[in-house]
Amino acid sequence: MTYHDISLTLSPDLPVWPGDAQIQFERTSDMAAGAKANVTRIAMSVHTGTHLDAPLHFIGDGKDVTTLALETLIGPAQLVEVADADAIDAAVLDSLSIPAETERLLIKTRNSHLWSQPKATFHTDFVAVAASGADWLVEHGIRLVGVDYLSVAPYGDSTPTHVTLLQAGVIPVEGLNLSAVQPGKYRLICLPLKLEGCEGAPTRAVLIDYEDAPGGF
Numbered sequence: 001m002t003y004h005d006i007s008l009t010l011s012p013d014l015p016v017w018p019g020d021a022q023i024q025f026e027r028t029s030d031m032a033a034g035a036k037a038n039v040t041r042i043a044m045s046v047h048t049g050t051h052l053d054a055p056l057h058f059i060g061d062g063k064d065v066t067t068l069a070l071e072t073l074i075g076p077a078q079l080v081e082v083a084d085a086d087a088i089d090a091a092v093l094d095s096l097s098i099p100a101e102t103e104r105l106l107i108k109t110r111n112s113h114l115w116s117q118p119k120a121t122f123h124t125d126f127v128a129v130a131a132s133g134a135d136w137l138v139e140h141g142i143r144l145v146g147v148d149y150l151s152v153a154p155y156g157d158s159t160p161t162h163v164t165l166l167q168a169g170v171i172p173v174e175g176l177n178l179s180a181v182q183p184g185k186y187r188l189i190c191l192p193l194k195l196e197g198c199e200g201a202p203t204r205a206v207l208i209d210y211e212d213a214p215g216g217f
Helices: 091-093 111-118 133-139 159-167
Strands: 003-005 024-029 039-043 051-053 076-080 106-108 143-145 171-174 184-192 200-209
Touching: 051 184, 091 133, 106 184, 133 159, 143 184, 159 171
Parallel strands: 076 106, 106 143, 143 171
Antiparallel strands: 003 200, 024 039, 051 171, 051 200, 076 184, 184 200
């Protein structure tokens, strides 16, 4: 089967959301210093790199990441490309001819090219899902939406999009790197760390070419 890793590599150089601590790796046991094994401690926000949001992120009594259904996180996914849009609103989504049966939608934008930059620079002008786009996703039965920057919502206006999606049970997967994959139908595997009480979690996301996937997967 052909696999496509659409996850970001975590490193101290990866951009993080403004106000979040930079990723830190600390070698607490080092064979080079005479230890019997190498052991590393990590420190970072759960919204670092490729990650997903649970309802608890924007809903006070919402559920945490341990409650998310595997049936939502694994299955057929439609990847679409929005090359020129500055925002993903209802009109843009209407123009994409997204198949009616789509439940997992991945949206490739110019954001994906930002991940090839060597410096840890956060871009506030990233392409995101506008409030009307969030309404469209809910109305069309989308259960999971993946985007290629660190938030599904526009910078400085995070609440409307997040609340609309999370109240409806739509799971945002953020920080995907879609630069090496083409639009089309795939099988998605998107598994977060099982972090009790947390509103988000780092995620490893992989696509499998649809024709290569075993039947029923």
